[in-house]
Amino acid sequence: MKIDDNGKFKYSRSNAIGLWAAVGPYYAMFPLEFAFDIVKEYSKPGQLVLDPFAGRGSSIYAAATQNRIGLGIEINSLGWIYSQTKLQPASLWNVEKRLISLIEKSKANVQALMELPEFFSMCYSETVLNFLITARNELNWKKSKVDRTLMGLLLIHLHGKLGEGLSNQMRQTKAMGPKYSIDWWQKMNYITPPEIPIEDFLLDRIRRRYSKGKPKVTEESIVKLGDCTQLLPKIAKLVDNNKKKPCSLLFTSPPYQGVTNYHDDQWLRLWMLGGDPKPGYRVEKYKDKFSSKEVYHGLLDSVFKYVSRIMSEDGTVYVRTSAREFTFDTTIEILDKYFPTWNKEIKEKPFPQKTQTHLFGDSEKKPGEKDIILTQK
Numbered sequence: 001m002k003i004d005d006n007g008k009f010k011y012s013r014s015n016a017i018g019l020w021a022a023v024g025p026y027y028a029m030f031p032l033e034f035a036f037d038i039v040k041e042y043s044k045p046g047q048l049v050l051d052p053f054a055g056r057g058s059s060i061y062a063a064a065t066q067n068r069i070g071l072g073i074e075i076n077s078l079g080w081i082y083s084q085t086k087l088q089p090a091s092l093w094n095v096e097k098r099l100i101s102l103i104e105k106s107k108a109n110v111q112a113l114m115e116l117p118e119f120f121s122m123c124y125s126e127t128v129l130n131f132l133i134t135a136r137n138e139l140n141w142k143k144s145k146v147d148r149t150l151m152g153l154l155l156i157h158l159h160g161k162l163g164e165g166l167s168n169q170m171r172q173t174k175a176m177g178p179k180y181s182i183d184w185w186q187k188m189n190y191i192t193p194p195e196i197p198i199e200d201f202l203l204d205r206i207r208r209r210y211s212k213g214k215p216k217v218t219e220e221s222i223v224k225l226g227d228c229t230q231l232l233p234k235i236a237k238l239v240d241n242n243k244k245k246p247c248s249l250l251f252t253s254p255p256y257q258g259v260t261n262y263h264d265d266q267w268l269r270l271w272m273l274g275g276d277p278k279p280g281y282r283v284e285k286y287k288d289k290f291s292s293k294e295v296y297h298g299l300l301d302s303v304f305k306y307v308s309r310i311m312s313e314d315g316t317v318y319v320r321t322s323a324r325e326f327t328f329d330t331t332i333e334i335l336d337k338y339f340p341t342w343n344k345e346i347k348e349k350p351f352p353q354k355t356q357t358h359l360f361g362d363s364e365k366k367p368g369e370k371d372i373i374l375t376q377k
């Protein structure tokens with residue numbers, strides 16, 4: 001990241017902070033420059049920045065690299081892995097060593113191939129698939145920093161354009177359903193998956209990520225894996241006991257009601273993390289498209305209730321949400337309920353002309369986003 005003449009952040013891959021900020025492909029992400037600018041404008045060094053819907057962790061990373069303390073929560077394992085990979089990457093030496101040992105193991109262990117739907121043999125060559133299954137079985141990404149970093153970096157390249165990822169031709173941002181993919185590969189004549197030289201391919205990508213070193217972050221910054229409706233009450237309880245309200249900036253973007261299923265969209269990467277080999281198999285609370293308005297309302301109510309108990313009186317609440325009626329009205333109603341005396345500013349932010357979905361042929365007009373900013377000043 002660099003600062004331009006107007007004092008705003010400009011994304012740049014010429015330093016470690018910028019290179020690691022881009023980890024990794026997710027959906028409905030904050031633009032990086034926006035995340036850095038908001039942290040800079042609404043908080044000071046040493047202060048606490050909270051994001052209970054952290055996604056791939058851009059808000060928390062922007063805080064951690066600007067000397068703030070970032071505390072995030074994310075329910076999706078993929079978003080969590082990306083967040084922790086960029087906040088606490090293991091050493092390059094250890095990540096390379098682990099990668100090479102996994103490749104060796106996968107070569108020696110050809111019978112690792114498991115019973116998988118047809119999609120997998122059309123998406124990956126046998127060698128690649130054998131390696132992926134070995135990595136899926138072996139990497140202890142929840143507990144080991146080295147394994148998590150390797151998994152986080154591997155997941156970035158799990159699918160993408162032909163030759164740019166480990167897969168047959170696919171989008172990088174989200175995985176299409178198995179049937180759709182198979183029909184499309186057949187129609188477009190992508191019958192044979194590419195034979196990717198795994199070691200050279202991944203070592204090259206990983207070394208590029210480390211080419212400017214590791215980002216300098218505040219040590220205490222962290223994203224927790226879990227459901228914020230379960231974790232926030234625990235944080236609020238600690239705070240009530242101390243009678244100190246530590247959070248200076250709540251900077252978040254909750255999911256939008258009925259729009260995106262973060263789990264189905266990432267079903268292939270979530271399979272690598274031990275999930276099912278197809279989308280939509282099991283639906284757990286808060287891991288769907290938030291089709292139920294009642295559940296959605298309950299989620300926001302619970303989150304902002306506990307957030308209000310830990311917000312510093314001179315802090316800022318910055319919420320980016322959808323301009324869609326139900327999502328927006330619910331957010332406003334609940335913010336008014338828990339922050340009744342705070343001043344409210346609303347900034348309209350129409351969608352840019354070319355969104356990712358536009359580029360892939362979805363030209364339906366989107367309702368845009370709005371930023372709600374609350375302060376006591």
Ligand SMILES: C[S@@+](CC[C@H](N)C(=O)[O-])C[C@H]1O[C@@H](n2cnc3c(N)ncnc32)[C@H](O)[C@@H]1O
Nearest residue numbers: 029030053054055056074075076227228255286
């Ligand atoms: C709009 S996205 C946030 C994206 C984020 N601002 C970024 O830049 O990556 C909303 C996120 O909330 C997460 N989420 C939904 N329900 C949750 C819950 N109960 N606890 C924690 N995270 C949750 C989703 O998995 C998704 O990653």
